[in-house]
Amino acid sequence: MAIFIFLIIFSLMFYVMYKVKYFRTHLPAEKKWLSGKSSIALGSFVFFFGINTLINPLSNVAIVVGIILILVGLGSIWAGVKAYRYYLPFAIKEAEAVKEAEMKEKTVTN
Template sequence: MPIFVFLIIFSFIFYLFYKVKYFRTQLPAEKKWLSAKSSMALGSFVFFFGLNTLINPLSNVAIVVGIVLILIGAASFWAGLKSYKFYLPHAIKEAEYVKEQEMKEKTITN
């Protein structure tokens, strides 16, 4: 189905987007938060790939591979979601601290 192809491409693009942001940031809590988001995107990519495999099964092997991909994708998404919820408050505190430090530096230099 074309909808699954769109979702596969969409989730893979988000995975790449979050990985690029992960490598560009220097803050440790934000790195873990972005890693969790990329894990969720990769999990959805694998999940939708497995669903797409099950739409037109060519053999019993395709059915088994599709089910395995769905289970792995769902587990990866779930683990990423738990990690995202855990690191979100830490990333917010870290961003507020960095913003506060930048404000202090601006007042000192002026």
């Protein structure tokens, strides 16, 4: 189906976007938070690819591969959600500390 192809491409684009953000940041908590988000995106890519494989199975091997891809994708999504929830408060504190330091720096230079 065309909807699964769209979802596959969409989740792959989000994975690439989060990985680019991951490599551009220097803050450790934000890196781990973005890694969790990219894990969710990659897991959804694999999950939707597995569902797409099961839509028109060509053989028993395709069915087994589709089921394995769905399980791996769900596992990656689950691990990514756990990491996202765990590192979100640390990333918020880190971002607030950086913002506060920038504000102090602006007031000192002016």
